[in-house]
Amino acid sequence: MKQIQADVVVIGGGTAGMGAFRNALRHTDNVYLIENNVFGTTCARVGCMPSKLLIAAAEARHHALHTDPFGIHLDKDSVNVNGEEVMNRVKSERDRFVGFVLEDVEAWPEEKRIMGSAKFIDEHTIQVDDHTTIKADRIVIATGSHPIVLPGWRKELGDKLIINDDVFSWNTLPESVAVFGPGVIGLELGQALHRLGVKVEIFGASDRIAAIDDPIVSEEAIRIFSEEIPLHLDCSTEVKLNDQGKVEVCWDSKDGSRGTYVADYLLAAIGRHPNVEKLGLENLDIELDNKGVPKAHPLTMQTSIPHIFIAGDASNQIPLLHEASDQGKIAGDNAGLYPNIENGLRRSPxxxxxxxxxxxxxxxxxxxxxxxxxxxxxxxxxxxxxxxxxxxxxxxxxxxxxxxxxxxxxxxxxxxxxxxxxxxxxxxxxxxxxxxxxxxxxxxxxxxxxxxxxxxxxxxxxxxxxxxxxxxxxxxxxxxxxx
The missing domain is CATH 3.30.390.30 (FAD/NAD-linked reductase, C-terminal dimerisation domain)
Known part of the structure; x- marks a missing residue:
C-alpha cells in the first residue's frame, strides 16, 4: 500500500473541496485532494446549472402559451415540446459547465489528486480504498451531501424511483411524475416539468413549501403554486407499483381530502444529508451534532479536533454553492495556516x-x-x-x-x-x-x-x-x- 506524508489532505472534490485545496496551496504545496466519484461539483453536474437549463426551457413554453392577455394570439397547437431536444440542450450545456470545472482540476498536479473512498483510521491517518494511506498534519472534510430516500421506496419502486441526478440523464421527458418534497428542489423541478407538459403532482408531509417561514408569505406562495400544480401538503401517503408497473400514490390529507395519483416516476426531493456515514468518524473523538455530523465553528470551520476542518454541504450548515465556496476557502486557509487560525468572511444569508x-x-x-x-x-x-x-x-x-x-x-x-x-x-x-x-x-x-x-x-x-x-x-x- 502506498504511503504518503502530507501537510494537508482535503476529502472531497466538489465546490468546497476544490476551494479548500486551492486555498491550502497558498500556504503549502504538500496538499492532496481525494475524490471517490467524479470531479465537477454537484452544482454543475446535477444541481443549480442543469436545473436552470430545464427551467429556462419550461419558461419558453409557458410564455408561448400565455400571450393572449397581451393581445398576441398564437396557434397553441403549434407550441410543441420535443423532449429529446430539450434534454439534449440541458445535457450539452451541463457538460460545458462541468468542462470548465474539470479544466481547473486537470491543471493541478495529477499526483496530488487521489481517486477512491477515504476513511479515518485515526485523527491523522486517512486510508483511501486499499491502495493508499496518508498521514496528514491537517485535514479538511468536504464530502458533500446526497438525496434522502426512504428505505421502502427503493425496495418497492425499483427504477421508478428517481432523484434529481436522474432527471438530467433522461433522453426525453416522461408523461407523468409524482414529486415528493415541496422544498427548493422539488418545487423547482416540479414546476419546470409541469410547464414542459409533464403531468405533475407534488406531495409534502408538512404544510410548508420551499422552506418559507413567514406565515403571510407562505400562505400567498401556497395559493399561487396551488393554482398551477396540484399540491398535497400536510398529508400521509402510501406508495406502490400497480399492475401496469406505474407508481401509485394513495394520499390522505389532514383536511379530509384524499385520492390516488398514478405516475411514471416518483421523484424523491425530501432533503439531503451530509456524506459522513462511511468516513470512519467512529474512529475519532470528535463532537457531532444530532445528525451525526461534525460540529464546526462557523467563522473558522474548525471542528472539536483542532487540526480537522469541515466545509460545504458536509458541514450541515447552509447547503448553497456560494456558502460552500466561502466555507471551502476558510477551511483551506486555516488548514494551511494551522495552528494560526483566522476568522473568515461569512456573508449575509x-x-x-x-x-x-x-x-x-x-x-x-x-x-x-x-x-x-x-x-x-x-x-x-x-x-x-x-x-x-x-x-x-x-x-x-x-x-x-x-x-x-x-x-x-x-x-x-x-x-x-x-x-x-x-x-x-x-x-x-x-x-x-x-x-x-x-x-x-x-x-x-x-x-x-x-x-x-x-x-x-x-x-x-x-x-x-x-x-x-x-x-x-x-x-x-x-x-x-x-x-
Missing part, C-alpha cells in the same frame, strides 16, 4: 428558489426574527403585495408578497422573506444592505428608478419607515440581541 414567481430570503427569516425579538414591540414588519405593483402588472407577473423585518428604535434592517417576480434581484439588493448593516431610512435614500419592480421594495421599506420611532428604543428592546 441569502437564498433564492428559481420558480415562477421566485421565492427568496435575506438575513434573518421569520422564525429567527421571532426568536431574537422576544418583545414584539421591538420588531417592525413592513410589507407589499405585488398584485398592484406597476411594473409587475405591465408584465403580467403581478403575483406575490414581500415582508421586511426591522428593529424598532434603530431602524436596522434585519431580514426579509418574499415570493414575487424576479425577486432574485431584490434579494441581492437586500443582502448587500444587510451586510452593510443599513437602516431603513438609509435604504430609502438609495435611488429607485421608475417603472421597475424594485419600486415594490421601496413600498415595503416605506411601510416599515412609517412605523419607526427612531431613538425611542425601550430598555426591553435594547436587551434584544437583534441581528
Amino acid at each position: 441569502m437564498g433564492v428558489v428559481f420558480t415562477s414567481p421566485q421565492i427568496a430570503f435575506v438575513g434573518l427569516k421569520y422564525n429567527q426574527v421571532m426568536e431574537r425579538f422576544k418583545n414584539p414591540e421591538c420588531l417592525i414588519i413592513g410589507e407589499v403585495s405585488f398584485k398592484n405593483q406597476g411594473r409587475s402588472r405591465v408584465m403580467l407577473v403581478n403575483k406575490g408578497h414581500m415582508r421586511i423585518y426591522a428593529e424598532q428604535g434603530t431602524g436596522l434592517f434585519v431580514g426579509a422573506e418574499m415570493v414575487g417576480p424576479a425577486v432574485e434581484h431584490l434579494a441581492h439588493l437586500l443582502a448587500w444592505a444587510h451586510q452593510q448593516k443599513m437602516t431603513i431610512p438609509q435604504m430609502l435614500d438609495m435611488p429607485f428608478y421608475h417603472p421597475v419592480i424594485e419600486e415594490g421594495l421601496r413600498t415595503a421599506l416605506r411601510d416599515v419607515n412609517k412605523q419607526l420611532r427612531l431613538g425611542m428604543q425601550s430598555n426591553e428592546c435594547a436587551e434584544c440581541p437583534g441581528a
